[in-house]
Amino acid sequence: MKHLETRKLIKHVASSNDVTVKQVEEVIDAINQMAYNTMSYKPDKINAYYPVIKIKNFGRFYVPEGIARHVKMKLESKLANGNVSDGELEVRGEARSTDSSSI
Numbered sequence: 001m002k003h004l005e006t007r008k009l010i011k012h013v014a015s016s017n018d019v020t021v022k023q024v025e026e027v028i029d030a031i032n033q034m035a036y037n038t039m040s041y042k043p044d045k046i047n048a049y050y051p052v053i054k055i056k057n058f059g060r061f062y063v064p065e066g067i068a069r070h071v072k073m074k075l076e077s078k079l080a081n082g083n084v085s086d087g088e089l090e091v092r093g094e095a096r097s098t099d100s101s102s103i
Contacts, residue, residue, distance in 0.1 A: 035061040046079075048072040 010028075014021045035053045039061060043050045046072070050063035 030039050031055060031058060039063070045071055 009022050010021055014024045019023075038053055039051050043063075048065075048068040049078070050068055052060065052062040054060045
């Protein structure tokens with residue numbers, strides 16, 4: 001929200017809706033935080049599954065395929081070495097076992 005055009009747009013939205021600039025920024029921050037929380041809560045990293053969120057007239061939030069593949073390869077490498085924590089294998093809100101037969 002530091003870009004000049006973004007600042008102008010925020011000021012315009014604030015003045016046309018009789019709210020403060022800070023209130024508009026808080027709404028934008030809340031949307032970004034909601035997207036972050038949703039996407040980080042239910043990823044399946046081992047299968048390269050990450051939720052995609054589309055907010056009409058605002059934007060689309062997703063993990064690019066290249067990043068998902070990279071994370072998957074790193075995680076598979078850690079699994080092969082037996083050097084992985086339970087938090088790294090979180091699957092749709094549940095911790096996945098580090099037993100390789102379940103993967």
